[in-house]
Amino acid sequence: MDRFSQYHPEEALVSWSGGKDSAYACFLAMRQGLNVRYLASMMTTNNNRLFPHYLTPEIMQAQSDAIGIPLVQQWVTVPAKVTRDKTRVTDYDAKFTDMLKKARIQGVTCGVFGVVSVGNPFYQQQHEWVHEVCRPAEIRPYLPLWGIDRQSILTNIIADGFKAIIVMCDNHRLGKEFLGRVLDEDLLAEFVERHRSTPDGKVGLYHTFVLDGPIFKKRLEVDESAEIKLNDMWYLDIKRFHQAEKSTKEPSIIYQEEELALV
Numbered sequence: 294m295d296r297f298s299q300y301h302p303e304e305a306l307v308s309w310s311g312g313k314d315s316a317y318a319c320f321l322a323m324r325q326g327l328n329v330r331y332l333a334s335m336m337t338t339n340n341n342r343l344f345p346h347y348l349t350p351e352i353m354q355a356q357s358d359a360i361g362i363p364l365v366q367q368w369v370t371v372p373a374k375v376t377r378d379k380t381r382v383t384d385y386d387a388k389f390t391d392m393l394k395k396a397r398i399q400g401v402t403c404g405v406f407g408v409v410s411v412g413n414p415f416y417q418q419q420h421e422w423v424h425e426v427c428r429p430a431e432i433r434p435y436l437p438l439w440g441i442d443r444q445s446i447l448t449n450i451i452a453d454g455f456k457a458i459i460v461m462c463d464n465h466r467l468g469k470e471f472l473g474r475v476l477d478e479d480l481l482a483e484f485v486e487r488h489r490s491t492p493d494g495k496v497g498l499y500h501t502f503v504l505d506g507p508i509f510k511k512r513l514e515v516d517e518s519a520e521i522k523l524n525d526m527w528y529l530d531i532k533r534f535h536q537a538e539k540s541t542k543e544p545s546i547i548y549q550e551e552e553l554a555l556v
Contacts, residue, residue: 302328305403305435306396309334309364311348311356313457313476314407314438316503317450321437322405323508330401331363333392335385338370346460346500347521347528356503359511359536367392386426393430404432411442447481455506458515459499460529466497469520469527476501502531511536 307319309332323329334353337344343353350366357364369388393404406423410416420436427434438446450457457476462468466487474480487496505512517533 302326303403304328304330304399304401305405306331306333306365306393306401306432307362307405308407309353310343310346310407310500311353311503312346312407312460312501313450313455313503314409314446316407316455316457316506316508317446317453318405318407318437320453320455320506320508322403322435325437327403327405327435329362329405330399331365331396332357332360333365333367333396335389336366336368338368344371345526346502347523347530348460348502349531352502352531352534355513355534355536359509359513361510362508365392365396386422390426390429393427393432397430397432402431402433403435405435405437407438408436409441409443409446410436410439444481444485447476447484451476451478451481453507455503456512457501457503458529460502460531462499462527463497464522464525464527466495467499467527469522471497471499472520472527472529473515473518498526502529505539509539512539513537 303326305322305327307315307322307329309315309319311334319329319332334343336342336350336353340347342349353366354364367388369385371385393401404423404427408416408419408423410420413419420439423434423436455476459471459474459476462471484496488494504514513534514537515531515534517531519530519532521528521530
């Protein structure tokens with residue numbers, strides 16, 4: 294290792310959903326010394342939102358602005374049908390890799406992914422997908438949540454000061470009353486009890502949106518939202534929001550802020 298590389302942190306991007314796992318993966322990457330250059334989100338032309346969190350480009354951009362790291366939104370079409378051999382027809386993977394290649398030209402060498410392995414029945418497929426999209430772009434995958442159980446991840450997210458709210462949940466196990474709830478110690482305790490008491494140990498399907506945390510320079514506040522049911526899922530449609538100043542007592546991570554031309 295030469296003298297320059299000893300003091301110049303590796304530049305990275307974060308595969309960004311706006312939720313707790315990608316936000317915490319970003320936090321851990323920054324804590325490890327990686328210089329996160331930008332957040333990368335895949336938006337679907339089908340509904341003009343990030344799937345499956347049902348987040349608009351505007352709220353995603355507001356989150357990026359509050360954090361202070363540039364956001365790249367890659368648009369992709371995800372058709373509802375599959376081929377006869379059950380292969381989904383989509384340009385998602387190709388466009389994701391293309392986005393990584395553009396980042397590589399800008400000096401990014403590491404891709405951060407919030408993939409969870411413990412308790413995830415699709416962990417092997419997701420692990421393979423990460424390497425498949427990164428390999429052609431010569432990007433090194435980094436999965437900081439790999440091997441950590443879900444309860445520990447949630448406990449750490451709460452303890453480290455992230456504020457995440459539920460923006461999507463299933464109707465069968467959770468229901469619309471969970472929309473907007475903050476992921477805090479009380480909700481975690483409820484999830485732990487559900488896991489313990491249900492025959493299959495499943496809590497229910499849900500996704501979150503992060504409003505604040507140690508990687509944020511400002512916090513987000515939701516002013517108006519609506520509950521929407523699509524198929525058997527409930528979504529929180531965030532309609533109005535604003536940025537607010539954070540307390541000077543709140544800890545935050547300092548990072549290099551640069552703009553990238555990756556559109």
